[in-house]
Structures are given as C-alpha cells and as structure tokens.
Amino acid sequence: xxxxxxxxxxxxxxxxxxxxxxxxxxxxxxxxxxxxxxxxxxxxxxxxxxxxxxxxxxxxxxxxxxxxxxxxxxxxxxxxxxxxxxxxxxxxxxxxxxxxxxxxxxxxxxxxxxxxxxxxxxxxxxxxxxxxxxxxxxxxxxxxxxxxxxxxxxxxxxxxxxxxxxxxxxxxxxxxxxxxxxxxxxxxxxxxxxxxxxxxxxxxxxxxxxxxxxxxxxxxxxxxxxxxxxxxxxxxxxxxxxxxxx
Amino acid sequence: xxxxxxxxxxxxxxxxxxxxxxxxxxxxxxxxxxxxxxxxxxxxxxxxxxxxxxxxxxxxxxxxxxxxxxxxxxxxxxxxxxxxxxxxxxxxxxxxxxxxxxxxxxxxxxxxxxxxxxxxxxxxxxxxxxxxxxxxxxxxxxxxxxxxxxxxxxxxxxxxxxxxxxxxxxxxxxxxxxxxxxxxxxxxxxxxxxxxxxxxxxxxxxxxxxxxxxxxxxxxxxxxxxxxxxxxxxxxxxxxxxxxxxxxxxxxxxxxxxxxxxxxxxxxxxxxxxxxxxxxxxxx
Ligand SMILES: Nc1ncnc2c1ncn2[C@@H]1O[C@H](COP(=O)(O)OP(=O)(O)OP(=O)(O)O)[C@@H](O)[C@H]1O
Ligand SMILES: [Mg+2]
Numbered sequence: 276x277x278x279x280x281x282x283x284x285x286x287x288x289x290x291x292x293x294x295x296x297x298x299x300x301x302x303x304x305x306x307x308x309x310x311x312x313x314x315x316x317x318x319x320x321x322x323x324x325x326x327x328x329x330x331x332x333x334x335x336x337x338x339x340x341x342x343x344x345x346x347x348x349x350x351x352x353x354x355x356x357x358x359x360x361x362x363x364x365x366x367x368x369x370x371x372x373x374x375x376x377x378x379x380x381x382x383x384x385x386x387x388x389x390x391x392x393x394x395x396x397x398x399x400x401x402x403x404x405x406x407x408x409x410x411x412x413x414x415x416x417x418x419x420x421x422x423x424x425x426x427x428x429x430x431x432x433x434x435x436x437x438x439x440x441x442x443x444x445x446x447x448x449x450x451x452x453x454x455x456x457x458x459x460x461x462x463x464x465x466x467x468x469x470x471x472x473x474x475x476x477x478x479x480x481x482x483x484x485x486x487x488x489x490x491x492x493x494x495x496x497x498x499x500x501x502x503x504x505x506x507x508x509x510x511x512x513x514x515x516x517x518x519x520x521x
Numbered sequence: 522x523x524x525x526x527x528x529x530x531x532x533x534x535x536x537x538x539x540x541x542x543x544x545x546x547x548x549x550x551x552x553x554x555x556x557x558x559x560x561x562x563x564x565x566x567x568x569x570x571x572x573x574x575x576x577x578x579x580x581x582x583x584x585x586x587x588x589x590x591x592x593x594x595x596x597x598x599x600x601x602x603x604x605x606x607x608x609x610x611x612x613x614x615x616x617x618x619x620x621x622x623x624x625x626x627x628x629x630x631x632x633x634x635x636x637x638x639x640x641x642x643x644x645x646x647x648x649x650x651x652x653x654x655x656x657x658x659x660x661x662x663x664x665x666x667x668x669x670x671x672x673x674x675x676x677x678x679x680x681x682x683x684x685x686x687x688x689x690x691x692x693x694x695x696x697x698x699x700x701x702x703x704x705x706x707x708x709x710x711x712x713x714x715x716x717x718x719x720x721x722x723x724x725x726x727x728x729x730x731x732x733x734x735x736x737x738x739x740x741x742x743x744x745x746x747x748x749x750x751x752x753x754x755x756x757x758x759x760x761x762x763x764x765x766x767x768x769x770x771x772x773x774x775x776x777x778x779x780x781x782x783x784x785x786x787x788x789x790x791x792x793x794x795x796x797x798x799x800x801x802x803x804x805x
Binding site (some may be wrong): 380383384387388389391392393394395396397398399403 | 576603
C-alpha cells in the first residue's frame, strides 16, 4: 500500500512538476503504448459491447412488453450503456487484456534486473516505463469506452430493427432524446478514473515483483483481482456521487 | 600501483545482512584512479552483492561507500543519479532491455542523457559495438543473441557515455578465450589510455591476472587477501593458493551438506511451510 501511494506521488511528479523543470516526457513511447494497450484491445471491446447491446435490448423488450412500453427500449439500452455498462465492461476487458500484460511485462523486467539496470543508468523507471503507460491508458480507456458505447448502441439497434417493430430513424431519435450530455460525461469521468486505477495497480504490481517467474505470475494475478475490485468499488462510489446525491 | 592517485572508491566497514546471515561482514578497501581492481571469490560469496552496494542499488546494513568522494549510501534518488552518470555497470546477466534491439540498448544512455543527433548516436553505437567485436548486430533483439554476446552488448552499453569508472560483473564468463582476450585488451586500453578506473568481478584467473593492478579475494563475508597481482600470486594463504590454482582439495569447503548450506545461507522463511510438509507426507 505504501509502495502504491509512493508510485502515485511519483507519477504525479513526473506528469505535473518535472516538465516545468525541463524534463519533458517523450511522445513516441506514449503512442507505442497506446497501440499496445488500446488499439489491440479494440476487437475484443467491440465484440463485448455488441453482445451487451443485444442482450440489453432483448431483456428490455421482454420486461417492457408486459407494460406496453416497448418504445422505451432505446432509452434503456442507451442509458445503461453510457452510465454503467460501457465504462465498467470495457474496463473489465482492458484489465484482463492490457492491465495484466503491463504487470507481467514490468514484472519480467524486474526479475531480469532490467529495472535495476535502468536505475544504474540514471534513468528513472517511473519516468521511462510507467508515465508513457499512464498517458496511454488515460487516453485509450475513455476512447475505447466511447467506441464501445457506439457498438453497443448498434447492437441494440440490430435487435430493435430486425426483431421488433422499430425503424432505424425511430430507434436513433428515441435513443438520442433519452440521453443527456451528462450521461456521456459521467461515463467518461468514470473511465478516466478507472484508467488511473488500472494502470497504477498494474505498474505497481510489476515493479514490486519478487522471486523469479513464479513471482511474476502471482503478481499479475493479484493485480488483475485488485484492479477489478478497486474498479467496481470505485464505480459504486462514483454512481453514488453522480446519480444518487443530487 | 597508483597508490598516490585520486581515490575514486572508498568502502569502509561495509556490512550487509540478509536475515541473520552477514553476506558482507566489515569490508573496507580503496580504489584509486586508473586502477583495475579485480574481485575474486567462490560462487555465492557476495561479489555481486558487493558490487550492488558500490553502485548504490542496495543499501548496506551499516558502513559507508564513497564514490568520487561522495557518500552514496544515504543519497536520495535524485542525488545518486548525478553520480551514476559518471560510471557504467555491466550486470552479471547483461540486463539488456528485452523490448529494445541491441543497437537501441547501447543508444539508450545516449538518448536519455545527451543532446546528440540521431546520426551521431548511431555512429557512437557502431563504434562501441565494434570495440566489443559485434559489428553489424545492431538490429537483433536480445533473445536472438547468445549469452556471451549479451555480456558484450552490456559492456558496450556500460561504456556508451565514456564513463570514468566501470563496474563489470564477470565480463568474460561465457566468452571463448579469444573474445576474453579482446575484452581484457579493451579494459586495459581504457584504463591505460583514458585513465578509466575499473572494478571487475572475475572467476577467470588468466584474465584476472592480465588486467588487475589490485586484487581482492572474498570469502566468508570478509576479505581473505588483497594486494597487487604479484602479492596475491605469492600469497602464503592456502585459501588463495587453492583458489587461483583451482585445486579441488584445500581449506575451502567443497561439498556443503544441506544443513551446512542452510547454516551459511539465509533462507527466506516460506509461508505455510508446515502445511506443505504435511501435504507431501500424505500424498507420498
Ligand atoms: N536479495 C537477496 N536476498 C537474500 N539473499 C541474497 C540476496 N541477494 C544475494 N543474497 C545472498 O547473498 C549471497 C551472495 O550472492 P551474490 O550474488 O553476491 O554471489 P556472487 O559472489 O556474485 O556469486 P556468483 O559468483 O555465483 O555470481 C548468496 O548466498 C545469496 O543467497
Ligand atoms: Mg555474482
């Protein structure tokens, strides 16, 4: 826990203070990490989001039919995706795919003395390894979330258009009418917060691996579980703040 | 040899314990500019650990280490980075970054710490790799080259910033006799030509006597013998004689039993060791 807090302070230092002391972060490694963390996760995100959109629409159709309120299906798909399912499910995918990969990669570097070698070359591992990953995650998770939201809405549309009595225009209008910009923004804020949690937990796990390949495995698993828990608890807290306190 | 030269490294009463076991127990010595200090000793006697304390990546239990006249043991990360720019280190494993190519590994310190143009950096990388006999290997990845080649890339990387001081942990282990001679020659040229100071851990006695101006032999956590190569060669100490001539029998114990080994070795307590014991008991 102490390590984790120190890592957070150190990341904040390298992002907010070091640039004003003339130590700018380099752009190229950030893009490399964006491809690795984000772009490669896109197909999985798309599949997940589409399935969720389809499922939501079918469940909504089933429940709302008895009330004669099928017209509200797009509302339900849209709001659930934007506010909850989008940020949370896409974070789950990114934890499983990218968070674990980062933890394993840094962990392997730790046990093979690469981190120590960086330090001895007077290269700060937080600056060199962690900060590009933090930036990449902070950009890519919200981007993937928006992308996933679109695909999810597309899934809902597929059900409404082909299995129910909606036409495309009706679905789109209804969906747009139901959502406010705040629904989108709240989801974005969530996914930025999740991004920070996921990447800092993964990096911390990697940098603190002890004891060989076995240690890398244990740390990676632990980081996935911790990220999931932290993300879900944080989601409940944020939902409470955004939608329950007002 | 250079006893009057500037003192580059001062190690004073260095003690390091892992658990109850003192791996380094009251070690003191000095290294002067232009010297090549060779550290010898049996496998597991603490040579790499001593090196790690000298480069400030491990903190001693007690005692002091001064590099270039500055105490490094209490330094903050920021301060120690300044000192680290002045020396290079070759790790026993090479410790190359697996995600970068050979060329990028050597270029890394130059990219991070100098304002040189990409062309200049490429030129320097070529030249350093040539010094260690690896011309044309720039674009391979560390997992595509042999162990001995990794060592040499590590050496090229350690020399990238033309350091005043070089630490190398077994630079010649895993190299053939010719490559060993090339690396030794390189060390000699650098120490003679540019007054670089070198601290080299070595098991290879031919190589050690070829490059050393001073030697230290470690054993049971302390310094068994130290002096010039001639003093070591003529040392009356039977442990030293056994070691430099590689004799199987002598005062250095050879086959430690598990018990003796555990006695010498700090073994990290394993969680649930009792449970594991039971489990094995039941299944077998
Ligand atoms: N982080 C650590 N935790 C516990 N014990 C350690 C640690 N690092 C080293 N040791 C112990 O210190 C002793 C010396 O290790 P070191 O790596 O310095 O040996 P060495 O002299 O370099 O051996 P070799 O010639 O095989 O490289 C070993 O017995 C090892 O068990
Ligand atoms: Mg060693």
